[in-house]
Amino acid sequence: MRRLLQWIFGRIPIGWLQLTHKRGRFMAALAGVAFANVLVFVQLGIMNSMSTATLRPYEFFRADIMISASDANAMTEGGNVARQWMLQAFADPDITDGLGLFVGKAAWDRGERDITFTTFGIDPGRPEFLAPIITSEIGLLQVHDVAVVDRLARGLSPEEAAAIRPHTPLSFETQGRTLTALGTFAGGGGFGGDGYMLVSDQTFLSLFATRSSSAPDHILLHVRPGVDVADVVQRLRGLISDTTVRIRSYADAAQEELRYQQTQRPTGVIFGFGVLIGVLVGLVIVYQVLSADVADHMREYATFKAMGYGPQFFFGIVVEEALVLGILGFVPGLAFGTAILTFMAKVTTLPLAMTSSMAVMVFLGTVVFSIVSGAIATRRLTAADPADLF
Amino acid sequence: MAVQDGDMVVKARGLNHWFGEGEARKQALFDINLSLPRGSLTVLMGPSGSGKTTLLTLLGCLRTVQDGSVLLAGTELFDASEAKLTKLRQRLGFIFQSHNLHESLTALQNVMMGVQVHNGVPDDLAKRAGARALDLVGLSDRLHYLPGNLSGGQKQRVAVARALVGNPEMVLADEPTAALDKDSAADVVDLLKRLGAARNTTTLLVTHDNRILDRADSILTLEDGRIVSVSGG
Numbered sequence: 001m002r003r004l005l006q007w008i009f010g011r012i013p014i015g016w017l018q019l020t021h022k023r024g025r026f027m028a029a030l031a032g033v034a035f036a037n038v039l040v041f042v043q044l045g046i047m048n049s050m051s052t053a054t055l056r057p058y059e060f061f062r063a064d065i066m067i068s069a070s071d072a073n074a075m076t077e078g079g080n081v082a083r084q085w086m087l088q089a090f091a092d093p094d095i096t097d098g099l100g101l102f103v104g105k106a107a108w109d110r111g112e113r114d115i116t117f118t119t120f121g122i123d124p125g126r127p128e129f130l131a132p133i134i135t136s137e138i139g140l141l142q143v144h145d146v147a148v149v150d151r152l153a154r155g156l157s158p159e160e161a162a163a164i165r166p167h168t169p170l171s172f173e174t175q176g177r178t179l180t181a182l183g184t185f186a187g188g189g190g191f192g193g194d195g196y197m198l199v200s201d202q203t204f205l206s207l208f209a210t211r212s213s214s215a216p217d218h219i220l221l222h223v224r225p226g227v228d229v230a231d232v233v234q235r236l237r238g239l240i241s242d243t244t245v246r247i248r249s250y251a252d253a254a255q256e257e258l259r260y261q262q263t264q265r266p267t268g269v270i271f272g273f274g275v276l277i278g279v280l281v282g283l284v285i286v287y288q289v290l291s292a293d294v295a296d297h298m299r300e301y302a303t304f305k306a307m308g309y310g311p312q313f314f315f316g317i318v319v320e321e322a323l324v325l326g327i328l329g330f331v332p333g334l335a336f337g338t339a340i341l342t343f344m345a346k347v348t349t350l351p352l353a354m355t356s357s358m359a360v361m362v363f364l365g366t367v368v369f370s371i372v373s374g375a376i377a378t379r380r381l382t383a384a385d386p387a388d389l390f
Numbered sequence: 391m392a393v394q395d396g397d398m399v400v401k402a403r404g405l406n407h408w409f410g411e412g413e414a415r416k417q418a419l420f421d422i423n424l425s426l427p428r429g430s431l432t433v434l435m436g437p438s439g440s441g442k443t444t445l446l447t448l449l450g451c452l453r454t455v456q457d458g459s460v461l462l463a464g465t466e467l468f469d470a471s472e473a474k475l476t477k478l479r480q481r482l483g484f485i486f487q488s489h490n491l492h493e494s495l496t497a498l499q500n501v502m503m504g505v506q507v508h509n510g511v512p513d514d515l516a517k518r519a520g521a522r523a524l525d526l527v528g529l530s531d532r533l534h535y536l537p538g539n540l541s542g543g544q545k546q547r548v549a550v551a552r553a554l555v556g557n558p559e560m561v562l563a564d565e566p567t568a569a570l571d572k573d574s575a576a577d578v579v580d581l582l583k584r585l586g587a588a589r590n591t592t593t594l595l596v597t598h599d600n601r602i603l604d605r606a607d608s609i610l611t612l613e614d615g616r617i618v619s620v621s622g623g
Contacts, residue, residue, distance in 0.1 A: 006513070011506050012499050014492070021494035303490040306452060308480030308507045310473075387452040389486055390443045390564045390596075 001328075005320055015320030018293060029289040030329045033366070036282030037333025038340065040362050043274035045341040045352045050268060052351040053190035054261045057118065058254040060131050060187075060196070061101070063220035064229050065089075065236065066253045070244040072218070073260045075253075076103050076118055076192055080215040085240050089219070092235055094227045099129045100216030102204045105193060106174045115155040117174075117197035118190070121204025121216075129220055134198060137183040140166065141200040147179045150187030153195025154349040175207040189349035191267060220250070279369060286325055286370045290318055290377035298384050306386035314381045318374040326370035330363050337362075398461075399560050399592040400426040400449055405458035407444055418444040419615045422458070426560070429590040431583050431605065433597055436612035442596045443564065445612065449594065450482055450562045451475040463559045480507050483553030483591070485563035485582075489545040491537040497524060497548045498533040504555040523551035527581055543574030550578060554585050560592040567599050579605050 005013035019026050057075050067085055072078025086098040102121030107114040122129065124141035137148045151161035161184055164170045170181045179199070187196035205211055223232050229249045236247045248256065262268035294301070301314060338354040345352035405422035408415050418441045426432055436442050447453045448460060451467060454475070460467040462478060470478070483504070491500045501520035505511050524530055527547040537545055546566060553561050561582065567575035579595070579602040586593045595606070603609060611619040 011513075012495065012502060014495065017494040017499075297492075299490060300492045303484070303486070303492075304503065305476075306450070306479060306484050307504065308476055308478075308482075310476050387447045389484075389490060390447055390452075 001324070005324070009316055009320055011316075013320060015317045016324055018297060018317075019321055019324055029285075029325055030332065032285040032289065033282065033325050033329025033370075034331075034333040034336065036278060036285050037330055037362060037366060038336045039281055040275060040278035040365070041333065041337030041354065041358065042340055042344075043271055043278050044358050044362065045337070045344070045354065046350075047262070047268075047271040047275060048355065048358065049345075049350045049352045050191060050261060050271060051258055053188065054258050055254055056188055056190060056351070057120075057196065058250070058257075060120070060134055060185075060198075061220060061250075062129055062131055062222075063099075063250040064223045065095075065221040065233055066248055066250050067219040067221070067236075067240070068217070068246045068248075068253070070246060072246060073264070074192075074257045075218070076105075078217070080211075080217050081219055081245055082242070083214045083216060083219070085242060085245060086219045086221070088240050089221055089236055092232060092239060094224045094232050095221055095236075096224055097126075097128065097222040099123060099126050099220045100201065100213075101218040101220055102201055102208075102211065103217040104204065104208045104211070106197065106207055108172050108174050110155065110172075113155055115153055115194045117149065117153065117195055118193040119197045119199060119204065119207070121199050121201040124200045128222070134185050137185055137198070140182040141198065141203070143180075143182075144200070145177065145179050145203055145206070146199070147181050147203070148183045148185055148198045149181045150195030150197060151184035152186055152188045152349060154189035155194055177207055179203070179207075188351055191350070194349075279365065282366065283369050283373055286322060287373040287376055289325060290321055290374050291380060293321060294318065294377050294380045298380075299389070301381055302384040302386045302389050305384055306389060311378075311381075315375070315378050318378045318381075319371055322370035322374035323367065326367045330366050333362075333366075334359055397428050398425045399428050399463055400424070400594075401459075401461040402449070403459045405445075405448065405455065405460060407441075407448060407453070407456055417615060419448075422617060424610065424617065424620075426592050426594060427607075428592055429587055430607040431586060431593040431595065433595050433603060433606040433609045434612065435597065435609060440612040441615040442612055444615075446562055446564060446594065446596055449560075450484065451478045480556070481559045483556065483558035483561040485546070485549050485553045485561060485566045487565040487568050489537075489542075489549040491545055491548055491552075493537055496534045496536055497529060497540065497544075497551075500537070500548055501551045501555050504552040508556060519555055520551070523555040524548070526554075526585060527551045543570050543577065546570060546574070546578050547581065550581050550585075554589065554591065557589055558591055560594065561586065563593065563595045565597055565599075566595065567597065567602060572601060575599060575601060 002013050002016055005016050067081055069079035069081050083100055089095050089098060104119045105116055106119045107116045124138050127135045127138050130138055140146055140148060164181045164184050166182045171178055189195055205213055223229055233247055233249055341352045341354050402422050402424050405419055407419040408417040410416055434442050448455060455468045465478060498520045501523050502516045505516040505519050521533060524533055527550055529544060529547055532544060566578055582593050583605050609621050610617055
């Protein structure tokens, strides 16, 4: 480190020597920076997991266009839409296929703790609307009151999930009916439920007696290959009689929900503030360390000033110290952050994980904010008057 | 032999200096005229509050000259910018009463700082110059000692090496022997005189220490901001 700094700054690494001269204080400073890093990592991890969890149900289906109710800000929220809009959409020559998608919440009563499944009802004869992770299981749904459940659901043990197979089915009570789980797929717990469940549209309507087959939650459409989806969306908006329904490309619907979850929902806003607070805490810690260090060495700095060293030299020392703190504080921060996220993922079954993009982002942020803190701390150096040395 | 003007490192004419403004204005120096020949050792004496430190800081480019003229190695200091003063200070050496060594740098690194102030000096050259300067002050066996592990006299000798390593035009020393015992004080002044003469470096030394007056080429005495006597050492 010392040689590297000497090479970078082309002089004796005074910043490094100053910091390491008092090892106890140096370790405390690194612990402070690492703590701020952990704070940011955890908040970013939660925020990322929210994005992953939000987009997860979109990965279960294959569609080009989605028609939803005007208040459907999320796939699992909002009112329903009339099936007749799907029939109207077929009037467009580029629409090749359509499917009504039903969404509801069903709780599996397990005594001590229920498992709440976000339940999707689909026509089991339309595998082309399902992602490969589900397609192989869809044939099972042809039988009434059969379900395919999320083996990653919160509250469902891996052993219990692994045992669910067509020859060893699992029956359970939900919505006052007995369902039989014959297969599983990899979903994952989210913020709105413990996991996902797929049933046929007929089973769905049995589970949710107030729902009608003529009013699914969303309509999924396929367009002719090679056609510009945006153009078709535009045409459908003129074609469908109900101008209040939301007609969007499937990809846009996912991104709009993500934005909604991150910026409109309290949880998203809170996590966003968490990241901001982590950054501010880090900034304050690094500033305090550097500022105290500058104050401690004011006499030495004044001596260097007397010797003819200019402002750039002092800025260089503080930047050097900021880099040392930022880089060396990041390493334990990354290790602890990864450990905490792994632990949290295990406990919550949320898709919490350290990603390389998070690590790079936090590292660059730490270095930049450390330098900003250093730049602020150098302002104290103007108080070092060499004439006062005499 | 008369000293020529061109041999003068410092030439001050009609130098006045004050602190504060209006009714709070307090004049510290009055019409100072002095010349310091190259390679000489001049002792500046006087009671506390006589203006010694103010004069030292003005000649050391640590304050702006408000009134009068000071030529330092041919450069006028009156109205000089902060950047110009900083640049000029690179041509000076400073020794302080409390040595002011950087506690986390070794003796060698502290001395190297006196060379590296000149941009572009390669590290190995600075290291060699620093080691040579420490050898000259008798500390070749203490190169890698931190100041905390050196005695008071050794620290002050490191400070002398740091002040001289860059071959300055002039060394300004403020009570460099105040915290030293008699032998160490004599050592430090002898070093300054010997090395200064060898390198043709002018030394201006502020002191109350009568033990070292016999080493001076000239003695200036200040009282109430005025030079009241100039005598040979």
